[in-house]
Amino acid sequence: MSDFSVSTLLRQLPYFAQVADDFINHLAAQAVHRTFQPDEAIFWEGEPSAGLCAVEYGRIKAYKVSPDGHEYILRFFGPGDSFNELAALDGAANPVNTMAMTEASVWMIHTAVFTAALQEDHQLCLAVLRGLVGRVRHIVGRMEDLALRPVTARLANFLLNHAEAASADLTHPAITRTLIANHLATTPESISRSLRVLEQAGAIRFDRQQILIVALDILRDQAKL
Amino acid sequence: MSDFSVSTLLRQLPYFAQVADDFINHLAAQAVHRTFQPDEAIFWEGEPSAGLCAVEYGRIKAYKVSPDGHEYILRFFGPGDSFNELAALDGAANPVNTMAMTEASVWMIHTAVFTAALQEDHQLCLAVLRGLVGRVRHIVGRMEDLALRPVTARLANFLLNHAEAASADLTHPAITRTLIANHLATTPESISRSLRVLEQAGAIRFDRQQILIVALDILRDQAKL
DNA sequence: CCTGCGACTTGATCTAAATCAAGGCACGCT
């Protein structure tokens, strides 16, 4: 904990960038802190809203599970990310399962506190709206991927997205191939083969377990954008 | 046009339910009207924002096309629906293509007008936020479908959604099997075979080209929810 | 009534990707 400040964490969230200091402090004072072990569930789909969550540290996944046990990961979160906006906004059930992939520290703002803040602060409302619009645009891209593109193109797309976004860098951490597979709605084996295809095409290289992007243009081509 | 009133149309949109009359009239005064022939494009993906669109009459589809010509329909619209909120909200390019499937009449509110309204009216802002949250929840369900469920389950799910929602009823209109196929990211042949499976299972019946839902519970079971 | 067109059905292949099944490699632990 030491000199960590929840206010600072909240301030980093795009939603709260424009919000007055007092307001931030007010919210921060009501935030609830929890830590999680690797593979520990944070909350389950269908449960009453867990409120708005902000990641202090650690890596988290949001996922769905099919009746026959297949996992589909909708999104990864890292430090400075927030999640569960949907339930925090409408007060209905959590839309997905979330789980800590590493040790993680999360601050949670109760639904009632957050919605009250929205009622009061027009700027906050606009910021959340902006954030949500960006989210939907991103999701639409992912749907297009799932509906229209083969595995290799989805993978190329994934690598492109994460080339810039440091949010979930491909480097060492807990981003295993199985995780990528579950995120792209495919299998580890297919990821392996597709990585080989991209390597053959000259888009990427392997440096001792590391995926290195060699040619963005070739990658873009493979992504069929 | 006769005694049709744009204000009344806007008032029906969930976004504008709580907004003051003057404000509605102000927006209505600035709305641009256009009609479209069957199979006529309304706007293209990537073009500058066409603004917020409201359907007076007709049936419209929002869709993406892959490089190899496959079409994926994200959503259908009918009278009283609005679309292109994303571009209207952030002013960036239209996220998808839209096309009139039948003769259609659409009213468009310029992006600048709409965003100005949002700046001014907190209630409007909250209403749009609510609407968007609902949209994302729905989309997440569709993603889960695409990622985790086979065609028959997706189809069962589709039939369930449209059993209540009169918005796009399965009855006579332009909702052909090819359209359903493109909406569920599959082919007309697969839809045909899956319909047969659902019939066999006792979930639906055919009455001269019509799909009739016989047993909601069996359908729910097939949807693997 | 015939004719032709468009959408649906049905069957026969084909194919991308999932599943199944060994190995191999790297790292942590004793």
Add this chain to the structure above:
DNA sequence: AGCGTGCCTTGATTTAGATCAAGTCGCAGG
């Protein structure tokens, strides 16, 4: 160093669903 244990790779096989190819049905127009 020796040895698991996980994760990744690679190959063989299977399968859901796409594609290809005929028909069939219903309807509109002559």
